Structure formats: structure tokens, C-alpha cells
Amino acid sequence: MIVAVANQKGGVGKTTTAVTLAHGLARLSKRVLLVDLDVQGHVAYSLGMMKTPGLYRLIVLGTPVRELLCQARPNLWILPSDKQTEAAKRTLTSMNFRERVLTNALQQVCDDYDVILIDCAPSLDVLHVAALVAADLLLVPTRLDHLAIDGVNEILRSLAEVHSAGLGAQFFGVLPTFYDRVTRETTEQLKALVNVFGDKVLPPIPVDTKFREAPLYGQTIWEYAPDSHGVQGILSMKETRLGGYAALVERIAKELTR
Amino acid sequence: MTERPMSVDPTVAELIKDSNHRQHLRRMTPDKRQKTRRDMTRSKATYDLPPEIIEAIDAIARKEECSVSSVAALLLAHGLQFLALGGIKLEDKDGKTLKRNSRSVRFRYTLEIDSEIMEKIRRYMATLA
Numbered sequence: 001m002i003v004a005v006a007n008q009k010g011g012v013g014k015t016t017t018a019v020t021l022a023h024g025l026a027r028l029s030k031r032v033l034l035v036d037l038d039v040q041g042h043v044a045y046s047l048g049m050m051k052t053p054g055l056y057r058l059i060v061l062g063t064p065v066r067e068l069l070c071q072a073r074p075n076l077w078i079l080p081s082d083k084q085t086e087a088a089k090r091t092l093t094s095m096n097f098r099e100r101v102l103t104n105a106l107q108q109v110c111d112d113y114d115v116i117l118i119d120c121a122p123s124l125d126v127l128h129v130a131a132l133v134a135a136d137l138l139l140v141p142t143r144l145d146h147l148a149i150d151g152v153n154e155i156l157r158s159l160a161e162v163h164s165a166g167l168g169a170q171f172f173g174v175l176p177t178f179y180d181r182v183t184r185e186t187t188e189q190l191k192a193l194v195n196v197f198g199d200k201v202l203p204p205i206p207v208d209t210k211f212r213e214a215p216l217y218g219q220t221i222w223e224y225a226p227d228s229h230g231v232q233g234i235l236s237m238k239e240t241r242l243g244g245y246a247a248l249v250e251r252i253a254k255e256l257t258r
Numbered sequence: 259m260t261e262r263p264m265s266v267d268p269t270v271a272e273l274i275k276d277s278n279h280r281q282h283l284r285r286m287t288p289d290k291r292q293k294t295r296r297d298m299t300r301s302k303a304t305y306d307l308p309p310e311i312i313e314a315i316d317a318i319a320r321k322e323e324c325s326v327s328s329v330a331a332l333l334l335a336h337g338l339q340f341l342a343l344g345g346i347k348l349e350d351k352d353g354k355t356l357k358r359n360s361r362s363v364r365f366r367y368t369l370e371i372d373s374e375i376m377e378k379i380r381r382y383m384a385t386l387a
Contacts, residue, residue: 187277194266194274203269236276237298242269 004135009151010122013177018119024249026075036081048218056084102134135169144189179204
């Protein structure tokens, strides 16, 4: 199964979500490949590894994908990216069937993994469309503010265009991130999101400074702060845990067994 | 035209409810907020009891300088223990029963407190006065 993590808006928690889900699923003994489509190359950086032009070599030099994969943790491999991905995008614009470039590349390794996660760049470029074409499921992280929610609508319009060509991922859900229950605005935006997307709105990820600290040590949140709110969710007045990545990982793991 | 009800993920629905409740608490004065929080942790029940029993519990609470709730809880706990050990028979072998047909449509029976027990309670109350 291929899951694209995408939102054209930047700073909504796409890379954090992709890395956290990838490592979370790997810890559940799933074989996971995480593909970085962002020129910033933050997937490798978040896992304490060097940025390398893996995606560039794949698209421009035609290197077989298996030669480009790096093992980041037990059960977790990455296809890294760096600023040369920008040049790869320029090369792609002159290629035929460019929107199928990722589908073709990932088909070579699809059977080696239980799940392939694609961390998309914050833009609506050719790689973004290629990710929507290659994926089976689309997960859209969003901050709970008006502009970010507009970004959700934009990506869903892109998905609708891909669907109109008979291709593309199923919409798995919107993942509210940076959920801060202290501010009334956050709750109001969550309600607004629910009014539009109903049960496609997934339990939110609480705001947590541990997410900012973990990459400084080259660790994922599972290694740096596994008991944090961001992982375990926030405690409700009924003393139950709500939201957090642990619950989301379980939900996706369940989806994999269907 | 009526709007179709939107289905919501149960965790998200609980989170919104929780947030609304927290915001409601935040708008209260500190005293009211503290009282509401305290009330939330309490478990309360309302029962119809004979006036003599209510008076007896009040009198014991005054004498022992404690709350009526704690007296009621203690006596009920002892009563339940007594029932569990077979000390209270709702129906005995001779067919003598504490069960009386109820006039309520909700219940088939009511349980009658033995007149001897009520008399003992009255005597005990007289010693407290």
C-alpha cells in the first residue's frame, strides 16, 4: 500500500507526520519505505542521516531504485532527497508520462514493503501530481487555521483532477496538527473542518514542543519522547487519551490488514 | 429542507465536547469553577426514604460530627454486607415476605421495612435526643 502525505501549504507537519508514521509502523514490524519528494531533504535529516540526491539519481540518471535506498532504522528504509530534486523536477517537465514516474519507480520495490509513505513537498508541482497518481491513500495534515484549511481544499481539487483521469489515491482523511485546546480558535476551526469533511477528519495531533526538539538529536518522537502528548494524545476530563500519533499508527496498521 | 446529519469520528466528537466543556469552565468565576470541578468527581444518587430513616441519619451525623453522606454510605455498606451474608431474607421458607405488590407501573414489588425494625430505630433515636 502506498500512502501520500500531502498539503500544498508549508509548515503543517507533513514531514513530521510522514517520519513519525513511518517509524511507528516500522516498530510494529511492518516493512516501511519512506520517499522524500521535498527539496529540503528533511526526512533524512529528521532521522539523523545525511541528505543525498536519491530522487535526482532516480529520475535524471535512471539509477535503479533499490540502489538508492538507505536503511534508517530496523524495518525502515528511505529514498532521500536534497536540493538537486529541483533539477529533477525541471527534467521531468520535458518527459512524457511524467505523472507516472513515481508509479513506475515504486512498482519495482512495492512487493518488498508493507507500506510506502510519500512525503510530498509543499507545492502543486509535477512530483506532487505523480505522488497522487502513485498512491493508494491520501493523508492531508493541516494546521487548524483558515489558510491551512484552504490548502486542504486545494489538494482535494488536485485529487479530483487526477480522479477524472481514472487515476489516483483514495482520500484517507484530514489530520489536524498543532492542536491546541487552550485556544478557542483551534476548536472553532476543528468544528469548521468537521462540518466540511465529517468523519474524514481524523483525531488531531496535539501541539508539542518535543516534535521540534527530536530532530536536533536525529531521533524520531518514538525515540525522543514516546510518552509525550504528541504521541499518546491529550488527557480528556474523563481521563481518556484523545488523538496523537500512536492512535493514528494503529488506525493505518489496521488499514494495511484489510 | 433539513440538513443531513454529518457523521463524525467518535474521538473527534469527544474532543470537541471536551473542549467546549473546558471553555465553559474558563468563563466561570474561580469559585464556581472549583465547585463544578468538585461536583464532577462526585457520584450522587437520589432515593426516596422513610422520614424516620432520614432523621436517624441526620442525628447520627450530628452526633459523630461527620457528613450525612458518609453515614448513609457506611450504613448502606454494612446493610449490603449483611444481605450478602444472608442476614436479610427478602423471602423466607415459610413464605413470609418483605415484598408487597407495587402500585407503580415501573416496578412489580416494593420492599417493606419490618415494623419491628422501625420501632427499634425509633427507640435508638430517643437515646440520641
